[in-house]
Amino acid sequence: MLRLSAHTGSAWFAAVERDFGTFLQDHAACERKALATAMALVAHYPDRVELVDAMIVLATEELDHFVRVRELLCARGIPLAVDKKSVYAAGLRRQLRVLSGARLTDRLLVAAIIEARSCERLGIVARNLSDGPERDFYRELAVCEARHHADFVRLAKTYADPDDVDVRLDELLEFEAAILAAQPVSAHVHGGGLQLNDEVVPDSSIASSAAGTGRHGGD
Numbered sequence: 370m371l372r373l374s375a376h377t378g379s380a381w382f383a384a385v386e387r388d389f390g391t392f393l394q395d396h397a398a399c400e401r402k403a404l405a406t407a408m409a410l411v412a413h414y415p416d417r418v419e420l421v422d423a424m425i426v427l428a429t430e431e432l433d434h435f436v437r438v439r440e441l442l443c444a445r446g447i448p449l450a451v452d453k454k455s456v457y458a459a460g461l462r463r464q465l466r467v468l469s470g471a472r473l474t475d476r477l478l479v480a481a482i483i484e485a486r487s488c489e490r491l492g493i494v495a496r497n498l499s500d501g502p503e504r505d506f507y508r509e510l511a512v513c514e515a516r517h518h519a520d521f522v523r524l525a526k527t528y529a530d531p532d533d534v535d536v537r538l539d540e541l542l543e544f545e546a547a548i549l550a551a552q553p554v555s556a557h558v559h560g561g562g563l564q565l566n567d568e569v570v571p572d573s574s575i576a577s578s579a580a581g582t583g584r585h586g587g588d
Contacts, residue, residue, distance in 0.1 A: 371489065371515060371518060372538075372542065373485055373545075374542040374543050375550070377490055377493060377564060378563055378564035380562045381493070381562030382494065385556045386497070388556040391556040393438060393441055393445070394450035395450065395558050396491075397439055397442060398449075398450060399487065399558050399559070400431050400432075400438055401431075403427075403431040403434075403483075403484075403517075404431040406480055407427045407431060411425065411428075419524065420524055423520055423524060427517060430513060430517075434510060441503065457483075457548055457549065460544070461482065461483070461544065461545060461548065462479065464479070464541060465479065473525075473528055474528065474533075474534060475537065477521045477524050477528075478521065478525050478537060478538050479541065480521045481525070482538075482545050484514045484515075485518040486549075486559060487514045487559075488511050488515045489511075490559075492507075492508070492511035522534070525538075546563065549562075549563050
């Protein structure tokens with residue numbers, strides 16, 4: 370199961386609904402950056418065979434997702450957006466520790482958290498779209514993101530003590546929630562828009578349908 374310190378509220382999808390083109394542009398950028406992250410891990414840790422194998426599979430999936438999101442953009446006559454630095458991702462990366470072993474753990478957990486938040490939000494999109502190919506596509510992506518989240522946590526526990534990984538994951542999740550809370554609500558995948566106290570937590574059936582039943586997914 371996914372574990373997030375704070376859930377997304379209804380204001381986020383309202384922003385997406387108002388500007389679905391921007392959402393699609395940002396989603397395409399997220400898929401491209403996820404591909405880049407996977408290949409960067411391959412380049413930086415070529416001797417970690419299990420990590421390399423998993424990242425090759427993930428990169429292949431992310432490229433497919435990027436192509437398919439671009440097709441949605443093309444169907445609407447919308448170009449890909451100019452690349453912009455993500456405040457969200459940059460904030461998480463600032464939490465990376467310096468020592469090599471700890472840094473690998475943190476890189477994997479930051480990737481896991483980004484996948485978890487993406488899973489939650491793409492699942493929200495899927496639940497709110499009308500029946501049809503786009504809804505099916507976003508349901509499929511939400512399940513994939515949940516699996517990627519579990520894979521990153523599993524890899525972190527392969528190369529570091531599992532209990533230490535759990536503690537560090539909880540710490541990073543608190544940072545992640547704080548980063549999102551500080552951002553304005555927007556149609557971006559990782560824009561602001563966390564749940565207000567009186568909002569109902571959205572159904573998590575899409576995320577829980579992915580593999581893994583441990584505390585953080587894949588534990």
